[in-house]
Amino acid sequence: MPRPVQYNITDKPLESPIGMVEGPPGFTGEGFFASKLSDVVGLARKNSIWPLPFATSCCGIEFMALMGSHYDLARFGSERVSFSPRQCDLLMVMGTIAKKMAPIVKQVYLQMAEPRWVLAMGACASSGGIFDTYSVLQGIDQIIPVDVYVPGCPPRPEAVLDGFMKVQDLVGKESLRRRNSERYKELMESYGIQ
Amino acid sequence: MALSNEIIKRKLSEKFGEELTGWEEPYNMLTFSSQKDLNLKVLQFLYDDTELQFRFLTDLCAVHYPQKKGEELAVVYHLHNLVDNFRIRFKVYTDINNPDVFSATALYAAANWMERETFDFYGVNFIGHPNLKRILNVDDMEYFPMRKEFPLEDQTRLDKDDEMFGRN
Numbered sequence: 001m002p003r004p005v006q007y008n009i010t011d012k013p014l015e016s017p018i019g020m021v022e023g024p025p026g027f028t029g030e031g032f033f034a035s036k037l038s039d040v041v042g043l044a045r046k047n048s049i050w051p052l053p054f055a056t057s058c059c060g061i062e063f064m065a066l067m068g069s070h071y072d073l074a075r076f077g078s079e080r081v082s083f084s085p086r087q088c089d090l091l092m093v094m095g096t097i098a099k100k101m102a103p104i105v106k107q108v109y110l111q112m113a114e115p116r117w118v119l120a121m122g123a124c125a126s127s128g129g130i131f132d133t134y135s136v137l138q139g140i141d142q143i144i145p146v147d148v149y150v151p152g153c154p155p156r157p158e159a160v161l162d163g164f165m166k167v168q169d170l171v172g173k174e175s176l177r178r179r180n181s182e183r184y185k186e187l188m189e190s191y192g193i194q
Numbered sequence: 195m196a197l198s199n200e201i202i203k204r205k206l207s208e209k210f211g212e213e214l215t216g217w218e219e220p221y222n223m224l225t226f227s228s229q230k231d232l233n234l235k236v237l238q239f240l241y242d243d244t245e246l247q248f249r250f251l252t253d254l255c256a257v258h259y260p261q262k263k264g265e266e267l268a269v270v271y272h273l274h275n276l277v278d279n280f281r282i283r284f285k286v287y288t289d290i291n292n293p294d295v296f297s298a299t300a301l302y303a304a305a306n307w308m309e310r311e312t313f314d315f316y317g318v319n320f321i322g323h324p325n326l327k328r329i330l331n332v333d334d335m336e337y338f339p340m341r342k343e344f345p346l347e348d349q350t351r352l353d354k355d356d357e358m359f360g361r362n
Contacts, residue, residue, distance in 0.1 A: 099332045132347045132354070134339045135331060142350075 019075070021047055038176045045089070045115075046172035047077040049164075052088035054108060056095030059122040059154040063094050071157040076164060085111035090167060091144075094154075096124040097137045109144045110193065114179050117167055120146045121160055123153045145187055197280040199224040202246060209239055216285070227285040233269075234296045236284060240273060241301055248273035248282065251298070254308035256316040258290075260342050266290035269318055271298070288318070290341075297322040315340035 024043055026035030051073070055063055066073050067081060082088045085108045097105055109118065120140055123129030126149045128138035140146060147170055150163035178184055188194065202224055206214055214236070216227040228236050240248040253272040260266060265287030274281050288295055297320035298305040309320045310329040317338035320326055328335065337344055347354075 100330075128348065128351075132351070134335075134344075134346065134348055136348065138348050138351050 041176060042172040042174060046168040049076070049078050049090045049117075049168065049171065050080055050082050050088045051078050051090045051092050051119075052082055052085055052108070052112070054091060054093045054105060056097060056101065057124070059094035059125070062154045062157055062160065063092065063121070066157040066160050071161060073161070073164065076161075076168065078164070085109075086113060088112055089116060089171075091116065091118045092121060093118065093125045093140050094121040096129065096131055097140055098135055099137050100135075102137045102140075102143050105140060106143045115171075115174070117147045117171060118144055119148045119150065119163055119167055121150045121152075121163065122155055123151065126151065129153060143191065144193075145191060197246070197275060197278045202280075202282060205243065205246060206236070206239070210236065223281060223283055225283040225285070227268075227287060230269075230286040230288045230295050233271075233284075233286045234298065234301070237271065237273075237298055237301055240282075240284075246275065247277055248275050250274040250276050251302035251304045251308070252281065254298070254305055254312060256312045256318050256340075258316060258340065258342050262287070264289050267293055267316055267318055269295050269312065293318045294321050295319070297326075299323055314338070317341065 021043065024035045024039035026033055026039075028034075053060065053063055065071060073079075078090075085091070089112075091109055091112060093105060109116070118140075120126045124131060124136070125140050126146075128136050130153070132138070137143070148163050148166045150159055152159050155163075199219060199222070203217065203226075206226070210228070210232070213232055214226050214228050216225070218225040240246050250273065251271065252274045253270070255270050257268040257270060258266060259268065267288045267290050268285050269288065271284040272281065273284060286295060293316075295318055297309055299309065299320075299322065306324070307329060309318075309323050310326060312318050313320060313323075313326055314328045314331055315338055327333070331339065339346075
């Protein structure tokens with residue numbers, strides 16, 4: 001019996017044996033379907049996120065379980081875990097980031113093409129965790145902007161799946177203009193990224 | 195003839211006399227110390243002597259004793275005789291305001307990185323080291339984190355309320 005956490009105590013009946021992604025709301029007629037471009041782009045993006053695992057410690061081991069057949073992140077369209085930042089959409093930082101490692105995380109982030117998202121997995125990546133010490137970065141949000149934080153030490157794979165679905169939500173609902181907005185530029189500038 | 199603590203102590207005393215002090219044998223490991231400007235002479239003797247031949251530097255590190263005025267920093271050498279499988283420990287003490295100690299890199303190549311580490315964490319200035327710069331910490335760190343006057347915690351955080359963590 002798994003430990004009761006919010007991901008498994010709420011009983012969710014299966015809607016159908018095979019999960020299918022809902023289409024965006026739109027207007028259907030004979031031979032055509034009209035919808036918003038942003039909805040279609042969001043739908044395509046959120047179901048084909050390529051994660052880049054940046055795993056430095058025990059959270060990385062949980063991530064390996066997540067990629068394995070039991071939890072199977074591939075169900076969410078992330079079959080392809082890429083180790084090339086230039087082709088990835090989601091940077092998953094998992095584990096303690098030492099201050100000496102910080103420039104490397106930032107470089108990996110800079111090498112990713114827009115639009116890009118970041119998920120901080122576990123207490124260490126989110127806040128430094130138990131390592132409140134001179135050599136450890138106190139949360140990766142000191143060097144790069146983070147979209148979703150997954151709490152836990154380490155989080156269970158279900159928790160990462162939940163975080164991943166939160167990322168999918170963000171990706172699906174993101175306005176196509178967000179990355180050109182002043183506010184986004186300000187955010188990037190606050191991290192010294194132009 | 196196999197080595198023993200008595201033989202080593204006798205040979206060192208014949209050579210250096212009263213210069214070596216602090217003889218101890220915690221857990222049967224011979225430990226002694228000398229003035230810091232003698233460290234290379236002692237190490238060289240331990241290395242060259244045909245009977246002692248301590249030719250392997252197992253470890254080199256420092257210890258900070260804030261209460262010992264004038265000899266706050268101890269530099270500790272762990273030496274190993276690989277022929278007789280025998281180990282000893284040798285210490286020199288230095289003033290924290292003048293932490294200059296001669297580098298053992300000419301004698302033991304292994305001392306290179308260990309002295310860099312000792313410099314990195316304690317600020318011991320090894321004279322004669324070929325490349326004395328930080329090795330483990332970030333290059334722009336401005337202090338020596340293992341010295342006891344510096345708190346362990348990261349001082350850049352603003353979101354941690356010390357009272358909630360039982361600190362003040």
